[in-house]
Amino acid sequence: MDKKKFLIKTYGCQMNEHDSEKISWILIKMGYSETEDLQEADFIIYNTCLVRENAELKVYGNLGALKQLKREKPDLIIAVCGCMMQREEARNVITTKHRHVDIIFGTHNIHRLPQLINNHLKTGKTIVDVLEDSREIVEDIEANRKYSYKAFVDIMYGCNNFCTYCIVPYTRGRENSREPENNIDEIKELAKAGYKEVTLLGQNVNSYGKTLKREYDFVDLLRDINDIEGIERLRFMTSHPKDLSDKLIKAYGELDKLCEHLHLPIQSGSNKVLKEMNRKYTREDYLEIIEKIRNELPNIAITTDLIVGFPGETEEDFEETLELVKEVEFDSAFTFLYSIREGTIAAKMTNQIDNDIKHKRFQSLSDTLNEISLDKNKKLIGETLEVLVEEVSKNNPDVLTGRTRTSKLVHFKGESELIGSIVNVSIENVKTFTLEGSIV
Ligand code: SF4
Numbered sequence: 133m134d135k136k137k138f139l140i141k142t143y144g145c146q147m148n149e150h151d152s153e154k155i156s157w158i159l160i161k162m163g164y165s166e167t168e169d170l171q172e173a174d175f176i177i178y179n180t181c182l183v184r185e186n187a188e189l190k191v192y193g194n195l196g197a198l199k200q201l202k203r204e205k206p207d208l209i210i211a212v213c214g215c216m217m218q219r220e221e222a223r224n225v226i227t228t229k230h231r232h233v234d235i236i237f238g239t240h241n242i243h244r245l246p247q248l249i250n251n252h253l254k255t256g257k258t259i260v261d262v263l264e265d266s267r268e269i270v271e272d273i274e275a276n277r278k279y280s281y282k283a284f285v286d287i288m289y290g291c292n293n294f295c296t297y298c299i300v301p302y303t304r305g306r307e308n309s310r311e312p313e314n315n316i317d318e319i320k321e322l323a324k325a326g327y328k329e330v331t332l333l334g335q336n337v338n339s340y341g342k343t344l345k346r347e348y349d350f351v352d353l354l355r356d357i358n359d360i361e362g363i364e365r366l367r368f369m370t371s372h373p374k375d376l377s378d379k380l381i382k383a384y385g386e387l388d389k390l391c392e393h394l395h396l397p398i399q400s401g402s403n404k405v406l407k408e409m410n411r412k413y414t415r416e417d418y419l420e421i422i423e424k425i426r427n428e429l430p431n432i433a434i435t436t437d438l439i440v441g442f443p444g445e446t447e448e449d450f451e452e453t454l455e456l457v458k459e460v461e462f463d464s465a466f467t468f469l470y471s472i473r474e475g476t477i478a479a480k481m482t483n484q485i486d487n488d489i490k491h492k493r494f495q496s497l498s499d500t501l502n503e504i505s506l507d508k509n510k511k512l513i514g515e516t517l518e519v520l521v522e523e524v525s526k527n528n529p530d531v532l533t534g535r536t537r538t539s540k541l542v543h544f545k546g547e548s549e550l551i552g553s554i555v556n557v558s559i560e561n562v563k564t565f566t567l568e569g570s571i572v
Pocket residue numbers: 291292293294295298299300301335336372
């Protein structure tokens with residue numbers, strides 16, 4: 133008998149992508165096989181994000197589109213999980229307006245999916261099972277990983293920072309660090325399986341270890357992972373400037389596998405706006421970190437996150453952001469238009485910025501960032517850089533893509549057999565976001 137098929141659609145961040153790898157593993161263990169074809173699927177699951185409004189609207193839109201498919205395939209099971217389901221209002225929309233959804237669960241109880249499916253199959257009822265928060269870390273869930281040479285590893289869950297624009301602390305709960313041995317054992321297994329690169333995941337990895345019953349922090353973990361044979365590249369995301377220690381900056385100069393890239397969200401260059409965002413650092417604090425880390429590692433790549441149009445942001449505030457961007461010269465940045473997130477403190481702020489102004493600032497910021505990225509990339513022409521070969525280019529089957537240790541995307545000719553291996557590429561041409569070259 134043909135195996136039943138499942139399809140997972142993931143919205144949002146790397147942590148959601150990794151949660152989907154775990155859900156996929158659970159379903160494969162239950163005897164399902166994966167498909168990317170909606171018509172073929174017997175089980176469709178949306179792993180949702182709540183950081184931006186349009187992600188939420190997309191989910192409702194896509195769910196609406198499944199109503200007809202459910203009429204055609206009454207045995208089709210539809211499930212929704214992820215950050216959106218942590219919000220009662222969103223759950224109510226689903227249970228009232230999308231009654232063809234069979235299972236709803238959250239971010240803290242992925243491991244309960246087999247029971248939820250069995251309950252639904254037994255009762256035929258819609259199953260809603262969401263934990264508001266959980267101190268329990270379930271360790272025996274593996275992951276059906278997307279790649280065979282690079283892997284994401286959750287080292288901790290939740291966030292205690294309550295930045296005023298962010299919904300994550302309400303959907304992912306309080307910070308909770310996995311025991312170091314569990315992280316290290318997982319990565320040792322990955323090394324045995326031939327993985328070369330690991331990225332440690334957490335909302336704020338710099339505060340790793342604060343919930344452990346002994347003195348053991350983020351840098352202690354990096355050191356122990358650096359000793360694992362077989363792993364060649366170590367990365368992490370996401371950092372918070374208020375917790376980035378001198379110990380970590382020093383580790384950048386000492387740990388040979390720690391890649392020369394730091395993603396350090398600043399969000400705004402204005403101290404007034406940073407205060408309103410409850411970011412707990414000033415632009416001066418941030419610039420001091422950048423200076424220290426460039427003293428330790430002059431060629432480190434630094435990327436960031438920036439929000440434009442935060443409530444109350446004046447033209448002067450925005451100018452301060454532009455100035456800071458020019459001063460730091462980020463290799464690249466994720467830039468976001470501030471959007472109201474119901475349930476956050478900033479959503480209640482009265483001095484919301486007009487959309488036209490937001491878009492004008494967004495364009496000006498992107499232009500400035502892109503100019504800097506291109507200039508920095510131009511300095512790499514003639515250099516030979518080490519690249520982990522990741523995949524065949526989507527636009528040209530003769531071209532491969534991969535990333536440098538500084539996390540720059542590189543295109544170069546080569547055989548697909550090279551995927552998963554580390555090669556040296558001589559850089560011949562550059563664009564704003566990519567480099568081009570030849571294997572040497
Ligand atoms: S650090 Fe701030 S922006 Fe990041 S997840 Fe926590 S609350 Fe959200």
